[in-house]
Amino acid sequence: MNRLGARNPVSRGLYGLPVDGSLTLQVCADCAAVQYPPRELCRACLADALAWRRVDGSATVLAATTLAHSLEEDFRARLPWHVASLALDAGPVVFAHIEARHARSGIRLRVANATDARGAWCLVAFDAAARDPLAALQATQHTQGMHA
């Protein structure tokens, strides 16, 4: 089964989102709560009126870690790999690929939708002050094999 086939129907909405340095997540039409991970009902008011909308990707790193091992061949070639949990200003906590220099809690980054070399959806976080997010993404180790 490929990764898309392994996703539940709601999460399949993540595929095909713009990969342009912006962040698109589900947003409740009734109360405006931003949802992550994707759901069928709003986490705040239980409405089922959720739509994919561009949201503010500003975030603070909560915790970061460095992976020294991976079962995925694509990742194994690029170890060590850096990931972090980030609190979005828009509400949810997400996990994203980061650069080594950003692997510390408390720093401000910007989160964006991305896809990896196999087309699997993922999130990346990069310098919030980057003038050109796509250039910043392409300059990092985690996007060398990713489509921008």
Ligand SMILES: [Zn+2]
């Ligand atoms: Zn709601």
